[in-house]
Amino acid sequence: MRLREQVAVVTGAASGIGREIARAFAREGARVAVADLDRNAAEKAAAQLVAEGRQATPVIMDVTDEAQVEAGIARVLDTFGRMDILVSNAGIQRVCPLETLSFEDWRHILAVHLDGAFLCTRAALRQMYRQGGGSILYMGSVHSKEASRLKAPYVTAKHGLIGLAKTVAKEGAPHGVRANVICPGFVRTPLVERQIPEQAHALGVSEEAVVRDIMLRETVDGEFTTMKDVAEAALFLVSFESRALTGQSLVVSHGWFMQ
Ligand code: NAD
Numbered sequence: 001m002r003l004r005e006q007v008a009v010v011t012g013a014a015s016g017i018g019r020e021i022a023r024a025f026a027r028e029g030a031r032v033a034v035a036d037l038d039r040n041a042a043e044k045a046a047a048q049l050v051a052e053g054r055q056a057t058p059v060i061m062d063v064t065d066e067a068q069v070e071a072g073i074a075r076v077l078d079t080f081g082r083m084d085i086l087v088s089n090a091g092i093q094r095v096c097p098l099e100t101l102s103f104e105d106w107r108h109i110l111a112v113h114l115d116g117a118f119l120c121t122r123a124a125l126r127q128m129y130r131q132g133g134g135s136i137l138y139m140g141s142v143h144s145k146e147a148s149r150l151k152a153p154y155v156t157a158k159h160g161l162i163g164l165a166k167t168v169a170k171e172g173a174p175h176g177v178r179a180n181v182i183c184p185g186f187v188r189t190p191l192v193e194r195q196i197p198e199q200a201h202a203l204g205v206s207e208e209a210v211v212r213d214i215m216l217r218e219t220v221d222g223e224f225t226t227m228k229d230v231a232e233a234a235l236f237l238v239s240f241e242s243r244a245l246t247g248q249s250l251v252v253s254h255g256w257f258m259q
Contacts, residue, residue, distance in 0.1 A: 001029035002239040007080040009033040009073065011063050011120060012090030014041035016189030017139065020227035021087055021234045026054035028235060030085065033076045035059040037090070063090045063116030064108075073123035082131060085238050086124040088117040088161075089139040093191050095150045095198040106153045113157035117164055125168070125177065133176030135238040138165050140181040140249055142257045148214075150202055158183075162249050169247030178246035180237045185225040185253025186215040220255035 008025045012018035014036035026032045026049050034049070034056055036042035042058040049056035057079050061072035076083055092112050094105050117138055128134030143151060144158040161181055168179035186192055192215075199214065200207045216222050233252045237245065251257050 004029035006030045006084040007082050008085035009035055009076055010087040011035045014038045014045050017227050017230050018089040019045050020231040024231035024235050031055040031080045033059045035061055037062045064111040069119040083127045084134050086136045088120050090116055093154055093195055095195050098152050109153035110157050114160050128177050129175045136179040137237055138181045140183040142183055142185050142253050144183045145257050166247045181249035182233050183249050183251040184230045185256040187225045218256045223254050
């Protein structure tokens with residue numbers, strides 16, 4: 001087991017990609033904090049892991065709220081006594097052209113992705129520095145490297161996470177902390193299922209056209225990336241044994257974006 005005895009906090013772990021990462025980490029022996037805003041879904045996801053014989057606990061927190069993040073990480077430390085891995089994954093999307101995007105939506109999307117990543121990182125680093133090491137993973141996107149129309153705050157935030165990861169890689173290195181980013185292509189989670197009709201409406205095309213011509217056109221094989229693909233990449237990055245792999249961003253997108 002690649003993560004035996006390690007403690008992992010995964011934000012946004014009540015659904016989609018975060019939930020699959022929590023499952024993969026728990027299977028590899030980690031004790032997992034299922035951190036999410038959605039109390040019911042987080043409790044259900046953690047209970048399911050426990051029912052499968054894994055170690056997991058729900059931690060209810062809004063990653064944009066400083067006090068809730070501090071309290072949430074404190075609860076993880078009370079429960080499990082340490083923290084070795086942070087996956088900053090909680091995220092939202094809104095499809096809207098720039099000229100009609102409200103300032104409130106702009107700020108909220110940036111807050112979930114960037115304030116959330118900062119607040120969770122700061123709380124994690126304090127503990128990881130005390131322990132002498134750790135691994136932080138940010139959920140980027142192909143939109144950390146490329147732009148798409150109608151997603152300005154999301155694209156901006158996802159590019160920003162690469163800057164944060166590189167900085168954490170430098171500041172964290174003397175303390176044994178690594179930081180990396182995963183950049184998935186489109187994955188069929190609730191976040192993506194919601195934006196298919198939204199994009200079809202905004203662009204005046206069919207939902208099939210959104211999937212075929214917008215989401216998958218640039219892939220090498222017309223396939224969606226799966227939650228399992230992303231979870232396996234996450235496992236690879238956090239369990240890598242030396243400090244050689246830090247400050248990097250790994251694209252997992254069926255070749256949609258090649259670097
Ligand atoms: P999802 O909607 O299935 O899950 C997101 C989770 O984040 C939900 O459980 C939600 O309750 C939680 N969340 C939202 N705001 C929160 C907050 N303020 N505090 C705490 N939790 C909060 O979405 P997903 O597709 O699994 O997305 C997970 C991450 O992966 C996001 O960062 C997203 O940008 C990224 N991503 C997704 C795709 C994709 O195609 N699905 C592609 C690239 C990157």
